[in-house]
Amino acid sequence: MPNGKVVVDRERCKGCGLCVGVCPFGVLELSATYNSSGYPVVAVAHPEKCTGCALCALTCPDVALEVYRERAVAGPKVGSSAESPTEHR
Amino acid sequence: MADRQLMTGNEAMAEGAIRAGCRAYFGYPITPQNEILEYMAVHLPKVGGAFLQAESEVAAINMCYGAAAAGVRTMTSSSSPGVSLKMEGISYLAGADLPCVILNVARGGPGLGNIAPAQGDYFQATKGGGHGDYRLIVLAPSTAQEAAELAGLAFDLSDQYRVPALILADGMLGQMMEPVALPAQRDPASLPPKPWALTGAKGREPNYIASFALDPTVLRDLNLRRQARYREIEAREVRWEETATEDAEVLLVAYGTMGRIAKTVVRRGRDEGVKVGLLRPITLWPFPYAPLRALAERVRAVLTVELSAGQMWEDVRLAVEGRCPTPFYGEMGGVVPTPSEILREVKRHA
Amino acid sequence: MPEAGTVTKVFARPRSLTDKHFTYCPGCDHGLLTRIIAGAIDKLGVQERTVIIAPVGCAVFAYEWFRCDGIQAAHGRAVAVATGLKRANPHLIVISYQGDGDLAAIGTAETVHAANRGEAVTVIFVNNQIYGMTGGQMAPTTLAGQRATSCPEGRDVRTMGYPLPVAEMIATLAAPAYVTRQSLHDPRHVAQATKAVEKALRYQVEGVGYSLVEVLATCPTGWKMPPAVAHQHVADVATGTFPLGDLVDRG
Ligand SMILES: Cc1ncc(C[n+]2csc(CCOP(=O)(O)OP(=O)(O)O)c2C)c(N)n1
Ligand code: SF4
Numbered sequence: 001m002p003n004g005k006v007v008v009d010r011e012r013c014k015g016c017g018l019c020v021g022v023c024p025f026g027v028l029e030l031s032a033t034y035n036s037s038g039y040p041v042v043a044v045a046h047p048e049k050c051t052g053c054a055l056c057a058l059t060c061p062d063v064a065l066e067v068y069r070e071r072a073v074a075g076p077k078v079g080s081s082a083e084s085p086t087e088h089r
Numbered sequence: 090m091a092d093r094q095l096m097t098g099n100e101a102m103a104e105g106a107i108r109a110g111c112r113a114y115f116g117y118p119i120t121p122q123n124e125i126l127e128y129m130a131v132h133l134p135k136v137g138g139a140f141l142q143a144e145s146e147v148a149a150i151n152m153c154y155g156a157a158a159a160g161v162r163t164m165t166s167s168s169s170p171g172v173s174l175k176m177e178g179i180s181y182l183a184g185a186d187l188p189c190v191i192l193n194v195a196r197g198g199p200g201l202g203n204i205a206p207a208q209g210d211y212f213q214a215t216k217g218g219g220h221g222d223y224r225l226i227v228l229a230p231s232t233a234q235e236a237a238e239l240a241g242l243a244f245d246l247s248d249q250y251r252v253p254a255l256i257l258a259d260g261m262l263g264q265m266m267e268p269v270a271l272p273a274q275r276d277p278a279s280l281p282p283k284p285w286a287l288t289g290a291k292g293r294e295p296n297y298i299a300s301f302a303l304d305p306t307v308l309r310d311l312n313l314r315r316q317a318r319y320r321e322i323e324a325r326e327v328r329w330e331e332t333a334t335e336d337a338e339v340l341l342v343a344y345g346t347m348g349r350i351a352k353t354v355v356r357r358g359r360d361e362g363v364k365v366g367l368l369r370p371i372t373l374w375p376f377p378y379a380p381l382r383a384l385a386e387r388v389r390a391v392l393t394v395e396l397s398a399g400q401m402w403e404d405v406r407l408a409v410e411g412r413c414p415t416p417f418y419g420e421m422g423g424v425v426p427t428p429s430e431i432l433r434e435v436k437r438h439a
Numbered sequence: 440m441p442e443a444g445t446v447t448k449v450f451a452r453p454r455s456l457t458d459k460h461f462t463y464c465p466g467c468d469h470g471l472l473t474r475i476i477a478g479a480i481d482k483l484g485v486q487e488r489t490v491i492i493a494p495v496g497c498a499v500f501a502y503e504w505f506r507c508d509g510i511q512a513a514h515g516r517a518v519a520v521a522t523g524l525k526r527a528n529p530h531l532i533v534i535s536y537q538g539d540g541d542l543a544a545i546g547t548a549e550t551v552h553a554a555n556r557g558e559a560v561t562v563i564f565v566n567n568q569i570y571g572m573t574g575g576q577m578a579p580t581t582l583a584g585q586r587a588t589s590c591p592e593g594r595d596v597r598t599m600g601y602p603l604p605v606a607e608m609i610a611t612l613a614a615p616a617y618v619t620r621q622s623l624h625d626p627r628h629v630a631q632a633t634k635a636v637e638k639a640l641r642y643q644v645e646g647v648g649y650s651l652v653e654v655l656a657t658c659p660t661g662w663k664m665p666p667a668v669a670h671q672h673v674a675d676v677a678t679g680t681f682p683l684g685d686l687v688d689r690g
């Protein structure tokens with residue numbers, strides 16, 4: 001199982017929760033912590049479950065998420081991240 | 090060797106613009122300026138320029154806004170009702186500090202009015218017209234020759250100060266056929282560079298063009314800087330012509346077509362021994378307040394003659410400030426007074 | 440080929456975005472679409488040729504979010520400004536980003552005529568069925584029965600007209616190269632919309648011609664719905680009035 005890692009830019013996050021809803025593995029949760037703009041910030045509650053599929057980042061309206069993947073083999077496993085126009089390999 | 094051609098005032102402005110390096114024109118048909126649109130349709134593509142008949146005057150002025158932002162010398166032309174439609178776009182051009190030339194071959198108004206010569210758009214041209222604290226450089230030719238020259242000057246001043254320039258003409262000037270010694274062709278590539286233009290952020294930070302600033306102090310400062318440029322224009326760019334003013338007892342003030350007729354009045358008046366002179370503003374903004382004030386010190390009366398209810402008259406009175414009487418003689422609705430009528434009026438104040 | 444255990448970035452911020460924070464409300468699709476456009480600019484490698492035109496509307500700051508030249512246009516006139524830019528300098532890649540009030544009400548004439556001339560520009564049309572910026576008034580695209588601050592009892596089509604089918608109207612014209620309607624309500628549709636924006640931009644780069652990408656978007660604030668509920672509303676309701684898919688593709 002490839003290991004993913006999602007990084008939240010706390011200052012960009014507006015706590016809209018869209019990423020929470022699209023993550024297939026329940027990695028993200030809305031937290032009770034706030035950023036300097038007063039928005040609640042999403043928390044990576046279960047980092048060990050992250051596959052690095054990047055669905056959350058594809059959905060985030062504020063480009064607050066970056067996704068990394070630790071790979072044993074080359075190439076992404078999930079189609080939608082391959083469709084990300086900003087994927088850098 | 091000067092290139093001499095017989096052309097109308099409208100054609101002279103169009104050719105003058107092309108020779109000044111205008112390479113993007115957007116317009117919409119309206120009488121009495123259709124010849125400008127048609128001239129551009131024929132001649133602008135020949136020099137590699139972009140010509141487009143827009144779907145409206147609103148679209149045309151906003152196309153100019155885009156072309157001006159691209160750094161290209163751009164122009165639109167219209168007549169009074171169409172110029173009213175352009176006002177929001179002109180305000181945006183002013184607010185974004187974009188150079189652009191607008192020709193208003195004015196007609197009788199208000200409303201649909203008629204297509205006869207009139208000067209009822211003076212307030213609109215010189216006092217705003219659109220919203221916000223802005224000024225336009227306003228030039229008023231009185232012959233086809235001057236029309237060709239002022240078209241070039243309008244582009245130069247507009248680029249230099251990043252202030253839109255408007256040429257205020259009328260149907261009589263637009264339609265009148267005269268020999269014109271045309272100015273030389275200028276290569277757009279030889280014009281001063283515009284580092285602010287939207288040419289693609291290659292090897293530099295992005296350029297942004299907007300009239301928008303949410304922060305009041307930022308918007309105020311943008312306005313203050315613009316006002317400073319306006320003061321500079323007032324100090325350096327006032328243009329006017331004097332005829333027989335040395336010993337004048339009655340001073341006529343008239344511009345454009347009326348300025349031309351007023352010259353005939355001066356000639357005839359002098360023939361009859363009437364000491365009449367003329368100050369003809371060439372720049373309506375900046376208005377020649379100082380030269381007019383100086384003349385007001387030594388004449389008996391300053392008689393403003395306009396094809397309006399008395400619009401420039403307000404600037405004349407601001408200049409004269411009670412130094413002498415400031416009578417007014419005007420016609421409206423496209424009626425043009427004859428030299429004899431005006432001379433009769435001059436004699437009443439002599 | 441990376442070694443086993445190499446950490447790679449699979450989603451990064453597009454290079455064509457500046458570092459500025461978007462001014463949109465939480466969960467607003469304007470932000471998502473902005474990111475998609477920036478990604479398409481990156482992918483086509485045209486950041487150094489692109490000019491972004493921001494409308495009047497919630498996207499009024501759009502010109503500051505791209506690491507590209509940008510300009511702010513009068514309400515409804517963005518595509519006329521695009522026309523001026525592109526005609527003056529055909530080398531530029533010109534993107535006109537407009538809301539539904541901007542493009543389909545006050546700017547209808549400019550919209551239709553730019554499309555009809557086949558101006559070689561890319562129009563991104565954000566159909567959020569409301570006037571977001573001015574506080575949630577009825578838009579030309581507001582759904583039948585939908586409440587807005589200026590139709591508090593819901594849009595009555597008998598007196599207020601029907602939601603304007605912009606993509607269908609533009610698709611009747613001969614000149615457009617690409618007309619499509621997309622949505623952003625789930626990752627699959629985000630991926631499709633991304634491809635549509637890329638295609639529209641590619642058609643401009645390749646000189647194919649005018650494109651209109653209508654995007655069904657949310658306005659969680661104006662609709663008074665949480666962002667996820669708003670996405671569900673697009674899927675369940677808005678797509679009923681505004682069917683998704685390509686209408687014209689002359690590429
Ligand atoms: C000439 C003019 N009329 C009206 C306005 C006010 N105004 C600003 S934004 C807007 C509507 C924007 O709605 P839309 O285009 O749908 O964009 P959104 O905010 O929904 O993205 C209006 C009417 C204006 N700025 N200029
Ligand atoms: S990358 Fe995929 S698994 Fe990881 S948090 Fe995002 S959506 Fe969830």
Ligand code: SF4
Binds near residue numbers: 012017020065
């Ligand atoms: S989608 Fe983006 S802004 Fe919304 S909660 Fe997730 S990280 Fe924050």
Ligand code: SF4
Binds near residue numbers: 658661
């Ligand atoms: S008002 Fe609506 S469209 Fe505007 S930023 Fe907020 S959610 Fe987005």
Ligand SMILES: [Mg+2]
Binds near residue numbers: 540568570
């Ligand atoms: Mg809207």
